[in-house]
Amino acid sequence: MFTRVVRLDDEWDVPELVAVRLLERIIDLQARQHIVHLCLTGGDAANHLYERFADLAADAEVDASRLQLWWGDERFLPSTDPERNSLQAITRLARTVSISSADTHMMAGKDGRKDSHEAAAEYATELGDTTFDITLLGLGADGHIGSIFPSHPSFDPHTTRRVIGVEDSPKAPDERISLTIPMFNRSDEVWFMTTGPTKATAVARALDGDPDLPASHVHGRLSTWWFLDEAAASGLPPRYVCPF
Numbered sequence: 001m002f003t004r005v006v007r008l009d010d011e012w013d014v015p016e017l018v019a020v021r022l023l024e025r026i027i028d029l030q031a032r033q034h035i036v037h038l039c040l041t042g043g044d045a046a047n048h049l050y051e052r053f054a055d056l057a058a059d060a061e062v063d064a065s066r067l068q069l070w071w072g073d074e075r076f077l078p079s080t081d082p083e084r085n086s087l088q089a090i091t092r093l094a095r096t097v098s099i100s101s102a103d104t105h106m107m108a109g110k111d112g113r114k115d116s117h118e119a120a121a122e123y124a125t126e127l128g129d130t131t132f133d134i135t136l137l138g139l140g141a142d143g144h145i146g147s148i149f150p151s152h153p154s155f156d157p158h159t160t161r162r163v164i165g166v167e168d169s170p171k172a173p174d175e176r177i178s179l180t181i182p183m184f185n186r187s188d189e190v191w192f193m194t195t196g197p198t199k200a201t202a203v204a205r206a207l208d209g210d211p212d213l214p215a216s217h218v219h220g221r222l223s224t225w226w227f228l229d230e231a232a233a234s235g236l237p238p239r240y241v242c243p244f
């Protein structure tokens, strides 16, 4: 297992580069296995990626029927709420990727459910023994990933649970659903996409292994990639960052 840090010299390059690499990896994986399982996330960096990926996928040989989309976390809102991570991703990807509902595994919306814990239990059942080929993650300025926050009950690197309900989230909305750190770590590859100066300290602390940050505990079974722009990489020692 290895970690690689890739620095790009312009914020807008990160979504573009990750989209190109993601397309290449999916095509490469689909040449070797029937189904590719992707675990997506929410946030601005992720949404910019989905836009770029849709641009590229229009002319590429991605077989959407052999692509299963999962989510690492979700905002616990009514299923039609446009603020939901899954709806923001699908709205962008479906522009050119013919995703069928059978291949998208969205975390449940509020819609009459008691709470996020009920929705988390449903997702754990749907997951079964599924593991992901690639998990995409953003990074909060506080070092959160998915909906796992520092100094918060959601943050337990040793839990045996795979999916949890999250209350009193420091990032709105206050109720969420999230895969746990051990579940993220069952992914073959974990890709972090992070841009902007507000993330520089969290990036440096995570790559330095600060145990108080959830991001420090997340690693792919085979590889972990950090795709950073200049500003997000600005807190790293020169030895750490190799231009792509």
Ligand SMILES: O=C(O)[C@H](O)[C@@H](O)[C@H](O)[C@H](O)COP(=O)(O)O
Residues within 6 Å of the ligand: 041, 042, 043, 044, 045, 046, 073, 074, 075, 085, 137, 138, 139, 140, 144, 145, 146, 147, 171
């Ligand atoms: O609900 C969300 O937004 C995501 O679960 C969250 O984990 C996001 O990925 C990070 O907060 C980074 O978000 P940005 O890319 O917008 O900074």
